[in-house]
Amino acid sequence: MRKSLLKTPPSGLSSRPARPAAAALVAVGVGRKRQSERSNADGYRGIAPVGANGADPAAPVNTVENAENVEIDPAIRLRLLEALVSRADIAECAQAGLQWLEETLGVSRSLCMVRPIGETSLVVVGTHGMSSEVHASFSVSLDDWNNPLVSAVAGRQRLFFPAAHSAADRKRRPATPFGDAPFQVLPFGATRFSDEPVGVLLLGIDVPVRTNLQWFTSVVGQKLDQILRQDMLAEGDRRQGRERGLLYSIINAVTDPILLTDTEGRLLIANTRALTLFTATEEESEGRRSAVRMNNMLLSSALSSKAIEETGAARRELLLVNPIDGSDLVFELLSTVTEDPRHGSGVVSILRNVTDLRRASEEIEEGYRKMRMAEAQARAESDRLNLIIDSVADPIVVTDAAGGTSLMNEPAERLFTLPPHATAMEQRWVQANDAHFSSFIAGMLVSADRRRIGEIGLLDARTGEAMPVEAIAGKILSDRGELTAVVTILHDRREAIEKARLYEQLKQASDELERKIQAATADIAQQNELLRRQAIELEQASALKSQFLANMSHEFRTPLNAMLGYTSMLLQGVAGAVDVPIKRQLSRIESNGRHLLTIINEILDISRIEAGRMPLRSKLAITIDVPKDLPPLWSDRQKVKQILLNLLSNALKFTHQGSVKVSVRPNSRERVLQLSVSDTGIGIAPADQEKIFEDFRQLDNTPTRPYGGTGLGLSICRRLAQMLDGRITVQSELSRGSTFSLILPIKGRK
Template sequence: MNNMLLSSALSSKAMEETGAARRELLLVNPIDGSDLVFELLSTITEDPRHGSGVVSILRNVTDLRRASEEIEENYRKMRMAEAQARAESDRLNLIIDSVADPIVVTDAAGATSLMNDPAERLFTIPRNASAIEQRWVQANDAHFSSFIAGMLVSADRRRVGEIGLLDARTGEPMPVEAIAGKILSDHGELTAVVTILHDRREALEKTRLYEQLKQASDELERKIQAATADIAQQNELLRRQAIELEQASALKSQFLANMSHEFRTPLNAMLGYTSMLLQGVAGPVDGPIKRQLSRIESNGRHLLTIINEILDISRIEAGRMPLQMSKFQVPELVGEVKAELEPIILRSKLSITVDVPKDLSPLWSDRQKVKQILLNLLSNALKFTHQGSVTVSARPNPRERVLELAVTDTGIGVALVDQEKIFEDFRQLDNTPTRPYGGTGLGLSICRRLAQMLDGRISVRSELGKGSTFSLILPTKGRK
């Protein structure tokens, strides 16, 4: 077969007649049947003796060819690996550049092998940089180098430190936290140091603000504590003052009670003797003497009323005015009130009407206090009415379970704005020294307090110059 292949190659060669040629010839290895590559060199020789002939040389080039192919293959693989490495490097760069913190990779000798954009801004002198800007970058470089140098000589694989850099654009101090890690080869040799720098200005600013906030908060807390202590102290003071006031008020009430007792003792003798004189115990009395004695008596009685009113107020204030509840007939009570004021009624020449239903249910209340209120209201009506009439009426209101006892007059009246004032202690609307109406100004104040004690109330409807209606409204079921 090899002969055939050679003959064919040679014959085709002979036909071409082209002199010396160099061709590849594929033959078969007779031993194992594998392909063999031969180089065939054929040269036509002109031999005068033997005529022309073809000299062919066969050289086995099989190994050579294989080596060449392998080289080509290796080269291709290498190119591929290179592309892959470049892609990976690009990807790494992309990642590194996308990190906001400056990252610097340094080789084992301390030379910078890679840095991202933020790092470049710190350690690379920009174009057109001024002298000062250059110095800032140089200073950064020096600081960083000394940090890396320290890292390289130490045995630590990781190191965290702080470096005082400068902002390369503004020159302002830029403290950074440097986190450096050594990268070792499989054999444990140092291949690189990767350093990440973290700008601490924001963190420091936050810390500073936090400190300030904490200080302000502490200050506030101190102030609040001080204020609270102050308030507690004030409260204590107020509490003591309240106790003192209460004691003073109790003392005042006691004093008034004692005083009224002291007033009553001599007044008792004055009124008693006057009464005896008027009754003729010491002999008959007539004419002007009798009239003058009557004046002493009526003024003495008036003084007694005043003392009693002061005593009442002090008793109510001291809480020493107990209720004595009973069931009683209202018409009878109104009759008594009218009878007690008969002398004044006679003198007044007013027409007095009593309008109380005879079939009124008995009232459950403190009879003495109801009487005192009605006496006061009626005597006020008589005092402040110069002409016309005074009516005392009783109207049950079953729906609201109250009884309204009213005294209506055609007297001087009370203006709307003054209708609350008349119930205050020691209050008469005319407080001038020459006021035309006597009295302590305690009457209505006492009446209101008594009415409240009885779970009732006193109200007034009045028009200046036309008259007034004072009403005592009492619960018909007594105290709850």
């Protein structure tokens, strides 16, 4: 029994063909109201549920059974059988059946679909009352288990689909050429050849057919299946004939003998070349017939059961006689046992003429033996040559007559071969070396000279350093004067060039130095005497001026700074409150005193400028770091400004290079505000960090100190900070800089 081509339902579906959910189905013979009897209020609800006997529950059971038992008149059946017997074409047979349905049951629109043997689709083979385009446009895949037609064919169920009146009705119906019109599905029954469904009938009718059509579907199905199988057999015979003809054409096109023999050695099939070796007619010469008999005997021996069992399908040699000229022929025999259902076991043999191949193989073997001897000699000579070349420190390159490199030693490989994982730069260096060397060799090959010396500009392939070399090349000629190779030795000239360059530079420097020494000796003697006299005069004048300035600076600024300091303290109320008239007079004293101090400083600055000792601090960078979200600070604006200006003045005074930074940082935990002035100046030793806050105290009290001042600035700043309920701290390191911080409490407005 043939295996079913209908695939099993998808996972989760019953193996029994289920009634599809896409459309309402009913068995043929179910009682049903006509279209005119349906109430408009009911709407489209499909077919009423099927009863236990496949009938409408509202209809009497006996009425349905009687309807199903309605038989067709035997004369009408005979007319169908006569129409089917006289037709051998499947389309004509299907058309005759559909015509009979119209004449007998009044079915005006119908189509017949069959499943061709070996296919998985239902195709239209006949229509009645429908367009001819249905043949090409409509088919049903048997793999589509969601299609109710597939379920009907697989389960041999007769289904009826009423007319569709809405979009929901159309979604539950399978797509058919009937569109929205009602139609009935009648599957064909099983045949005597197969249990597979042959096909299905689609009848365009308004109500289900109540006539018993089982006989009709069985007879038409048997006839359609018979025609399908006859067509398949006829097509198989035609295909077999074509394949046989193609087989004979192929084997006759092969120049090697091909033959098929039975187990007793009788020839069954042979191509033209095999017939020439193993067959002869009575009209041919005795010598040819004798050669053919000899060949058949040798072939039978080679194809004996024992020989085949011992060698299997391996290749063997077979010696035959040429029936034409009697010469010996050597064939390579490949035999394979095959099974023929009609003739039993047989042997397929292919003979390949290897006579010339055997002769050539012997010649090749002799040549290969001589070549091995020559290779051994060449290998020994090559090893000796490689040993000589590798022992030379200079790069040696051997090129052939075409300019290609055939041999090089290790120093040459470093110039012309890429190292593992070479970079792009190393690749360019090696390519440049190869280009320069190839140009030199090309010039050597085109010249008639047997020896050539030249210079080549190469690069060290590992460092990229320029490497000028001296190339000495010589041609090697054969006994017939033909060029066989060019040997080139490359000598590195970097050391010789460097020595020559250093010698030339040393010679030039020596000559130049000698000339300069001679010229400078006379000039030095003259200048020394002049400088000696000027130095004495300058030392005397400088000593007098320095002594005068030091005395005057000390005499003028010391008492003046004291007066200014005490005046400032009185104005600030350090000794107690001062009346307004007195404060006005003290302010005039302080103003004039500072004016006088400025004049004195300017006089001293003039002397410094003349002496070239006036420092300029124009390269200091001043930065300010003040956050935007500072809390409000209620304090004496003038006092805070005076303290910061004094600290900033000191930072600028004692910083020669670097930067000065002013920053503000709030401390919410201690509720204080820290104003800091940082510099990168000379710094203060830890032992002197408290002394600088004493009155009139300077770390350098010598008359020639480089920094001016009264020594009261930091003392006044500390006292002012204490008056504001704050303090001044200092962090400093010699030669690294200092940071003075004014710390004031954050207080609300009084």
